[in-house]
Amino acid sequence: MFDAIKGFINPSKNPDISQAFEYQNTHLPTLWLLGKTGAGKSSLIQAVTGNSDVEIGNGFEPCTMTSHAYSYPKATPLLRFLDTRGLSEADYDPAEDIQISAQQGHALLIIAKAEEPEQRDVINALSKIKKQGSIKQILVVHTAVKQLSVDEQNKTVQYNQQQFEKIWGSEIAHAEVDFELTNGKAFGIPALTEELTRLLPIIQQFNHDQQHADTEGANFQKLKTEILWYAGAAGAADAIPAVGLVAVPSMQAKMLHSLANQYGVDWDKQAFAEFIGTLGSGFAFQYASKLGIRQLVKLIPAYGQTIGSASAAVISFASTYAIGRAACKYMYHKSKGEAVSNQDMQNIYKDALANIKEVAKSETR
Numbered sequence: 001m002f003d004a005i006k007g008f009i010n011p012s013k014n015p016d017i018s019q020a021f022e023y024q025n026t027h028l029p030t031l032w033l034l035g036k037t038g039a040g041k042s043s044l045i046q047a048v049t050g051n052s053d054v055e056i057g058n059g060f061e062p063c064t065m066t067s068h069a070y071s072y073p074k075a076t077p078l079l080r081f082l083d084t085r086g087l088s089e090a091d092y093d094p095a096e097d098i099q100i101s102a103q104q105g106h107a108l109l110i111i112a113k114a115e116e117p118e119q120r121d122v123i124n125a126l127s128k129i130k131k132q133g134s135i136k137q138i139l140v141v142h143t144a145v146k147q148l149s150v151d152e153q154n155k156t157v158q159y160n161q162q163q164f165e166k167i168w169g170s171e172i173a174h175a176e177v178d179f180e181l182t183n184g185k186a187f188g189i190p191a192l193t194e195e196l197t198r199l200l201p202i203i204q205q206f207n208h209d210q211q212h213a214d215t216e217g218a219n220f221q222k223l224k225t226e227i228l229w230y231a232g233a234a235g236a237a238d239a240i241p242a243v244g245l246v247a248v249p250s251m252q253a254k255m256l257h258s259l260a261n262q263y264g265v266d267w268d269k270q271a272f273a274e275f276i277g278t279l280g281s282g283f284a285f286q287y288a289s290k291l292g293i294r295q296l297v298k299l300i301p302a303y304g305q306t307i308g309s310a311s312a313a314v315i316s317f318a319s320t321y322a323i324g325r326a327a328c329k330y331m332y333h334k335s336k337g338e339a340v341s342n343q344d345m346q347n348i349y350k351d352a353l354a355n356i357k358e359v360a361k362s363e364t365r
């Protein structure tokens with residue numbers, strides 16, 4: 001038991017967790033972008049990631065024979081974009097791209113410029129993808145809609161939409177956007193984000209609107225993708241036999257070390273115990289119980305009503321995220337020499353758990 005706690009404080013000796021990170025990196029939820037050259041695929045990636053200072057072209061790596069992949073964020077990836085390059089080749093075979101997308105959460109995005117009715121290559125590819133059968137989630141994104149009059153916009157969007165639906169054999173959700181900034185704003189991004197979130201809930205987490213965050217919240221926002229990455233790895237650990245059992249607390253420990261480092265807070269056994277203490281006696285008791293270290297992720301029962309029934313992977317994902325969120329608050333105040341009330345800590349933990357529930361479920365499918 002004492003060794004277990006030591007292992008939690010000093011995580012470097014657990015060899016299993018690299019497997020889980022590896023698993024996670026090869027099972028990222030994937031947005032597969034299908035569109036003619038110039039349709040707005042790269043522009044869409046910039047809009048979704050809010051990452052305009054990155055020269056998108058540079059982040060791509062060859063993935064299959066006909067596609068390039070872009071993982072985001074680079075260091076702690078949560079999402080992968082697959083950009084199909086070979087679409088205009090007469091013998092384009094989507095088999096490999098389908099396989100890459102279909103092993104995990106995915107959505108196929110058809111990107112079409114409104115003013116471009118000639119969509120033969122896209123339609124050919126779509127027909128092959130439809131036949132193969134394993135791609136289920138699909139969305140049409142009509143781009144550059146504001147370059148046309150309202151009348152033309154409606155007509156051209158409808159025309160393209162019908163071309164795609166005819167091949168697909170059913171109605172397809174769609175979004176209309178214009179990535180060109182008018183008065184500093186692109187058109188249709190919130191609606192696009194909403195559609196994408198319906199397909200892949202993790203997208204919501206890239207919400208760049210920080211207007212309402214206080215300093216503590218803004219600091220957390222900067223670390224959020226890293227926390228989600230650890231949460232994803234913790235969820236992935238449960239998918240690997242013999243890894244999940246021991247790996248999840250090690251990952252949480254590694255995350256806490258990393259966060260403490262970024263807040264400039266010393267992280268030792270005492271700091272850890274104090275942090276766990278703020279989360280309440282139920283939490284501390286279960287952590288220290290004779291049932292062993294695994295109980296750390298089983299702290300959920302204290303807040304069982306928040307998350308409802310859930311798989312081990314969902315619990316690992318959600319609790320790792322919530323611990324990360326709570327730790328940020330704790331460390332923020334710690335670094336300023338301020339105290340945080342246990343009530344505030346428990347509230348933020350519970351809120352984080354509730355907020356991440358849907359993401360945890362979809363990410364661990």
Ligand SMILES: Nc1nc2c(ncn2[C@@H]2O[C@H](COP(=O)(O)OP(=O)(O)OP(=O)(O)O)[C@@H](O)[C@H]2O)c(=O)[nH]1
Binds near residue numbers: 042179180
């Ligand atoms: N006005 C307007 N221009 C757009 C829009 N989307 C893309 N563009 C422009 O169209 C050009 C191509 O956009 P990209 O996002 O690079 O297109 P892509 O699909 O990545 O093209 P490839 O990488 O060549 O396949 C750029 O000059 C963009 O600025 C849009 O919604 N509105």
Ligand SMILES: [Mg+2]
Binds near residue numbers: 041042043
């Ligand atoms: Mg591009």
